[in-house]
Amino acid sequence: MSVVATDLDSAVSDAAAHLYVWALKDIPQDLRDALADAAGRETSVTGQRVLQTILKNVTVAETEKNLVCQDTGIAVYYCKVGEHFPLHPARIYASLKEGTERATVEHPLRSNTVHTLTRENTGPNVGYRVPIVHWDFIPDWDGLDVKCVPKGSGSENMSFLKMCVPADGVTGIKKFVLESIVGAGGKPCPPGIVGVGIGGSADYAMHLAKEAIARPVGTRNPDPLVAELEAELKDLLNETGVGPMGLGGDVTVLSVHVEHADTHMTLNPVAVNYQCWAARRASAHVAADGSIEYERDA
Amino acid sequence: MATHEVTFPITDSAEILKLRAGDEVVVQGHIIGIRDRTQVRIFDQGVEPPMDLSGAFLLHTAPNVRKLGPGRYEKLCIGTTTSARMVRFTEPLGAQYGVRAICGKGGFPDEAIEPMHRLGMVYFAIVGGAAALETTQIEDIEEVAWEELMPECLWRFRVKDFGPLTVGIDAHGGSLYRDVQARAHEKLEEIYARL
Numbered sequence: 001m002s003v004v005a006t007d008l009d010s011a012v013s014d015a016a017a018h019l020y021v022w023a024l025k026d027i028p029q030d031l032r033d034a035l036a037d038a039a040g041r042e043t044s045v046t047g048q049r050v051l052q053t054i055l056k057n058v059t060v061a062e063t064e065k066n067l068v069c070q071d072t073g074i075a076v077y078y079c080k081v082g083e084h085f086p087l088h089p090a091r092i093y094a095s096l097k098e099g100t101e102r103a104t105v106e107h108p109l110r111s112n113t114v115h116t117l118t119r120e121n122t123g124p125n126v127g128y129r130v131p132i133v134h135w136d137f138i139p140d141w142d143g144l145d146v147k148c149v150p151k152g153s154g155s156e157n158m159s160f161l162k163m164c165v166p167a168d169g170v171t172g173i174k175k176f177v178l179e180s181i182v183g184a185g186g187k188p189c190p191p192g193i194v195g196v197g198i199g200g201s202a203d204y205a206m207h208l209a210k211e212a213i214a215r216p217v218g219t220r221n222p223d224p225l226v227a228e229l230e231a232e233l234k235d236l237l238n239e240t241g242v243g244p245m246g247l248g249g250d251v252t253v254l255s256v257h258v259e260h261a262d263t264h265m266t267l268n269p270v271a272v273n274y275q276c277w278a279a280r281r282a283s284a285h286v287a288a289d290g291s292i293e294y295e296r297d298a
Numbered sequence: 299m300a301t302h303e304v305t306f307p308i309t310d311s312a313e314i315l316k317l318r319a320g321d322e323v324v325v326q327g328h329i330i331g332i333r334d335r336t337q338v339r340i341f342d343q344g345v346e347p348p349m350d351l352s353g354a355f356l357l358h359t360a361p362n363v364r365k366l367g368p369g370r371y372e373k374l375c376i377g378t379t380t381s382a383r384m385v386r387f388t389e390p391l392g393a394q395y396g397v398r399a400i401c402g403k404g405g406f407p408d409e410a411i412e413p414m415h416r417l418g419m420v421y422f423a424i425v426g427g428a429a430a431l432e433t434t435q436i437e438d439i440e441e442v443a444w445e446e447l448m449p450e451c452l453w454r455f456r457v458k459d460f461g462p463l464t465v466g467i468d469a470h471g472g473s474l475y476r477d478v479q480a481r482a483h484e485k486l487e488e489i490y491a492r493l
Contacts, residue, residue, distance in 0.1 A: 053425040061430035070377030070429035110362040154380045171493045182482045187380050187404035189426035240482040248478040278427040
């Protein structure tokens with residue numbers, strides 16, 4: 001779908017408003033394929049019951065034009081901004097916030113955002129530092145890519161960080177991921193995507209884990225060593241028998257995605273961020289002239 | 299594993315006792331929506347709930363709704379939240395109010411097993427995230443109390459063919475979650491040995 005907005009501010013806010021609702025209703029094809037594949041190989045009775053219900057739900061969301069999951073999440077956007085894109089990131093942020101607010105009021109969507117101490121609702125899914133926006137800046141380019149990932153709290157609550165020591169090695173990383181996902185049980189709505197961030201610093205490892213869950217299901221890290229770790233962790237997690245919704249079965253995770261950064265010689269951080277089976281995301285490209293191209297599966 | 303149809307609220311405790319962990323259940327009748335703040339108000343702030351909870355089926359939810367008029371709401375999207383946060387209310391819900399079933403997603407930790415056994419209660423696992431389907435099974439929002447806690451009010455829904463649910467914890471001391479976790483931890487030891 002291609003749309004031309006009258007000015008860049010409204011192009012970005014239109015994109016945000018459209019992406020937020022779209023992501024909540026229409027899950028990407030790679031995820032649909034992964035769920036169908038999971039149903040094809042699950043052998044437990046309870047696991048099949050869960051997976052068949054999930055597949056039915058995805059269809060009902062389409063026919064009823066309803067949200068796949070009621071948790072409209074916390075709005076997270078990933079922006080790639082070209083150095084020649086004519087709108088400053090400060091304005092991009094304001095537009096993303098405006099779009100999130102508009103989508104919430106107009107649909108209407110449940111407002112989840114609260115003050116972290118008073119727990120009072122702060123408005124239509126916006127608040128202080130909400131939505132959460134991550135930035136990448138691209139040289140020699142004049143476009144803007146926006147990916148919206150409404151992040152549900154059931155899976156976000158299952159986030160874990162361990163500052164392993166260098167002597168723990170890769171084995172320490174693997175053990176921490178395994179114990180985290182088994183311990184999470186059915187709470188994060190398995191089978192989903194396990195995001196793992198390794199290296200960097202404590203905060204950056206968690207940032208990378210979050211970036212990992214936003215990748216299309218089953219994509220592999222370009223570094224072959226990291227890709228091998230992704231494949232091994234997926235197989236090991238599926239040996240644990242936690243199964244769909246933690247009720248037992250063969251399919252505990254659809255995929256494991258690992259993102260890494262180089263780190264200090266004394267650091268070995270490992271962060272885990274879980275994404276539920278309803279791994280919602282939707283993307284748009286905003287060109288310098290304000291035209292918008294939407295892409296569900298990016 | 300058997301398949302059952304149960305209508306709530308129940309009056310005969312035999313209805314609960316026939317359910318075993320792992321069984322499939324479809325629910326008819328009326329269910330009550332409840333969440334964190336609702337239960338904090340009842341038990342931590344000592345406010346009597348303005349709905350009869352005896353024999354009730356409670357659903358851990360905070361629905362998306364549209365207000366139609368005073369006390370009247372239209373359903374938009376109704377799904378289920380993670381139960382584990384609310385496990386500490388299990389015993390008083392059963393002992394003080396006669397609640398017989400609690401339904402949510404992700405399961406209750408083992409501390410729920412003993413009170414559910416003693417008080418004749420069950421935990422039903424719903425498929426988390428399957429809200430589009432769940433919404434079609436809720437026929438009407440019949441009553442809402444404590445609207446100021448929106449969306450964490452007390453909700454009374456009329457349901458039809460609500461499910462499929464899985465008995466996660468039964469009234470005989472059985473828990474699917476405990477069994478799955480025990481096997482998974484054994485498996486982890488085996489995996490660690492070959493890493």
